[in-house]
Amino acid sequence: MPSPSTLRRFTSQPARQVVLGALAGASLVGAVAGCAPSNVSAGTEGRAPSGSVPTTATSASAAGGSSVSHAYRDGTYSTDGHYTSPNGPETVGVTLTLKSGVVTDVQITEHPTSANTRLFQKHFASGIKDVVVGKKLDDLNVGVVAGSSLTGQGFNDAVSVIKGEAS
Amino acid sequence: MESFKFEAIGTLFEVRTAHPLGDGLEWALLNEAERFDWVWSRFRPDSLVAQMRANGGRWDLPAESSRLSALYSRLYRVTDGGVNPWVGSSLERLGYGPGYELVPVGGPEPAPSWDAQHLWQGAAVVLAHPAVLDIGAAGKGLLVDLFGAILEEAGHSEYLIDGSGDIRHAGxxxxxxxxxHPYQPDEAIGVVELQNGALCASAGNRRAWGDGLHHLLDARTGAPVETVVATWAMAEDAMTADGIATALFVCPGADLVGEFPAIEWLQVFSDGHAEGSPAFIEGLFT
Incomplete structure (x- = not known):
């Protein structure tokens, strides 16, 4: 078991830093944070960007307009990253999609071996979504809405008064 | 499901139960809301916190104070003072005070530090000077939990309490x-499943009173937060989920997970992008 101070230090960092520190291939995994570099320049042409051999490479479309300046072929790459946690050696899976040298998608797969690691990796997998998308509530089969659109009469009355005074 | 709707502490509540509450239990809920309001409301002159504001000194608070001060203490620490129970004076400065003046009397001012001049521990408050205790970060969630306890004590094991964004489920x-959706009340940005726990939402734009003024302040500056527009949190109880949802306005979710490992969280930023734990991110629409 890690000491409480170890636990806190380990988990209180922003997700991106934890992932960066925890995995090989930092230049790639930085994209987890949603700030993907405009192209991936580190490494050797044709190799899996993380520096380890890709276990899968699917939907490659390198022939389609990829210029020579791109070090990596388009496709989906999967690999495992290894790190040492307070519980010992751990593994986390990383799958990413490259298009024209740009990381367009990153998936973190959790392989927890202990409860603590599950907690840490859940933290790694904290997602980033580009822009939220709305759907009409009427079209959703939900039991309740979690929002703040319902406000009390006191506040609404006060706002009405202000609006009245302002107009 | 049976439904009982009422207004309390300045907002709307709905209690859904498998079996009717009956007059006695409805009265018990309303009575608890009134008691809670009389203790904690900054908006009524006869409340306990209003008397603290006027007089300072030593005050004994009811039992729920211990849970609340313990949560605030953790939030204060993990947010580095971004969440602070003494933020009341900052809110009132911007017009969010008794009578809902909604007219600022000056620019933003940081909340006083939670220090020896402003003690709040367990059920005791000791103030060297008058100060405005504001439990807005977690108070509504706490009331939802208190309602839940009343229902459970009366034998209701299947219920949903919806306090306008603070939701507690059992069953x-x-x-x-x-x-x-933070900007479209008739839309949603995602769906999550809730069972035997609490889901709380927080957003600044709904209770806004013009020119960027809303009630979610960073206590370190006393100014409304502009970068985060809406947050959600799930936790075992509504008080914690409510507090986390507020803290997400001033603190990355990943930092909060270090202190509260069991939570799920979601932040939506003013540029429209979202960050959160898997349970929420996976529930967002694409």
Whole structure:
């Protein structure tokens, strides 16, 4: 078991830093944070960007307009990253999609071996979504809405008064 | 499901139960809300916190104070003072005070530090000077939990309490909850499932009173937060989920997970992008 101070230090960092520190291939995994570099320049042409051999490479479309300046072929790459946690050696899976040298998608797969690691990796997998998308509530089969659109009469009355005074 | 709707502490509540509450239990809920308001409301002159504001000194608070001060203490620490129970004076400065003046009397001012001049521990408050205790970060969630305790004591094991964004569920059937779009109240940005726990939402733009003024302040500056527009949190109890949802306005979710490992969280930023734990991110629409 890690000491409480170890636990806190380990988990209180922003997700991106934890992932960066925890995995090989930092230049790639930085994209987890949603700030993907405009192209991936580190490494050797044709190799899996993380520096380890890709276990899968699917939907490659390198022939389609990829210029020579791109070090990596388009496709989906999967690999495992290894790190040492307070519980010992751990593994986390990383799958990413490259298009024209740009990381367009990153998936973190959790392989927890202990409860603590599950907690840490859940933290790694904290997602980033580009822009939220709305759907009409009427079209959703939900039991309740979690929002703040319902406000009390006191506040609404006060706002009405202000609006009245302002107009 | 039976439904009982009422207004309390300045907002709307709905209590759904498998069996009717009956007059006695409805009265008990309303009575608890009134008691809670009389202790904690900054908005009424006869409340305990209003008397603290006027006089300072030593005050004994009711039992729920211990849970609340313990949570605030953790939030204060993990947010580095971004969440602070003494933020009341900052809010009132911007017009969010008794009578809902909604007219600022000056620029933003940081909340006083939670220090020896402003003690709040367990059920005791000791103030060297008058100060404005504001439990807005977690108070509504706490009231939802207190309602839940009343229902459970009366034998209700299946219920949903919806305090306008602070939701507590108990029962064998999970409920699907829509995440209200921060700018389109008739839309949702995702759906999550809730069972035997709490889901709380927080947003600044709904209770806004013009020119960027709303009630979610960073206590370190006393100014409304502009970068985060809406947050959600799930936790075992509504008080914690409410507090986390507020803290997400001033603190990355990943930092909060270090202190509160069991939570799920979601932040939506003013540029429209979202960050959160898997349970929420996976529930967002694509």
């Amino acid at each position: 064998s059937e999970p409920i699907r909850a829509a995440l209200e």
